[in-house]
Amino acid sequence: xxxxxxxxxxxxxxxxxxxxxxxxxxxxxxxxxxxxxxxxxxxxxxxxxxxxxxxxxxxxxxxxxxxxxxxxxxxxxxxxxxxxxxxxxxxxxxxxxxxxxxxxxxxxxxxxxxxxxxxxxxxxxxxxxxxxxxxxxxxxxxxxxxxxxxxxxxxxxxxxxxxxxxxxxxxxxxxxxxxxxxxxxxxxxxxxxxxxxxxxxxxxxxxxxxxxxxxxxxxxxxxxxxxxxxxxxxxxxxxxxxxxxxxxxx
Numbered sequence: 604x605x606x607x608x609x610x611x612x613x614x615x616x617x618x619x620x621x622x623x624x625x626x627x628x629x630x631x632x633x634x635x636x637x638x639x640x641x642x643x644x645x646x647x648x649x650x651x652x653x654x655x656x657x658x659x660x661x662x663x664x665x666x667x668x669x670x671x672x673x674x675x676x677x678x679x680x681x682x683x684x685x686x687x688x689x690x691x692x693x694x695x696x697x698x699x700x701x702x703x704x705x706x707x708x709x710x711x712x713x714x715x716x717x718x719x720x721x722x723x724x725x726x727x728x729x730x731x732x733x734x735x736x737x738x739x740x741x742x743x744x745x746x747x748x749x750x751x752x753x754x755x756x757x758x759x760x761x762x763x764x765x766x767x768x769x770x771x772x773x774x775x776x777x778x779x780x781x782x783x784x785x786x787x788x789x790x791x792x793x794x795x796x797x798x799x800x801x802x803x804x805x806x807x808x809x810x811x812x813x814x815x816x817x818x819x820x821x822x823x824x825x826x827x828x829x830x831x832x833x834x835x836x837x838x839x840x841x842x843x844x845x846x847x848x849x850x851x852x853x
Contacts, residue, residue: 605633606632606743606821607634608634608745611842611845620843626650633673633674634670635745639667643657655670661690666708668693677699677700679697688729693707701740702742707748711749730776730780730783741826741827745850747802750769751774759814784825785824786823786825801848823850831851836848
């Protein structure tokens with residue numbers, strides 16, 4: 604099974620930059636999107652053979668997630684059942700026969716860390732949500748988790764230590780999430796690989812110079828470790844400030 608995750612940073616804009624061609628060429632079983640910045644129906648997004656599920660933010664043009672799947676889920680749920688965390692369209696959970704898939708767009712702590720306190724509350728709530736799911740069957744989590752976990756996951760760790768996405772608090776929460784019984788699929792296969800990033804600033808030609816961050820992930824329940832066939836990052840795919848990441852499993 605091939606799964607793709609991509610923060611498209613506005614799906615309508617990404618469609619104008621080749622999204623449909625990428626989607627078709629990828630030929631994935633499931634495609635998960637973050638930061639769609641739209642409501643379903645605001646653009647023509649139809650792919651034969653795929654069911655689609657959306658969780659859009661109440662605020663128009665902001666955040667949002669979507670899933671396109673060739674496999675009919677047993678159930679679909681939006682959010683984590685906590686009102687204060689479910690207004691921004693950040694989570695869709697699809698249950699399948701053998702696993703539960705969580706597509707997530709984690710809140711950014713923002714410049715000046717103005718949202719760091721909220722981010723910490725979100726992290727604890729999300730970890731609890733995942734734990735409840737994992738008690739039922741294995742979990743696959745994908746999406747923009749808005750954190751570079753280790754120094755190897757960011758080009759310039761020293762100069763970013765107090766910046767959103769690389770604070771010690773955020774990194775510690777990622778560690779807690781992994782220690783709850785999850786595996787970072789990319790690092791599982793490629794523990795020493797450097798210069799592997801999924802997001803680059805639009806400033807200072809960062810992408811061309813590969814001054815990036817790895818903040819987009821596929822995490823899997825550790826009992827699925829032996830089922831991981833491939834975990835890839837596709838920096839050559841343009842259309843967003845993020846690039847797609849891929850998991851091949853089972």
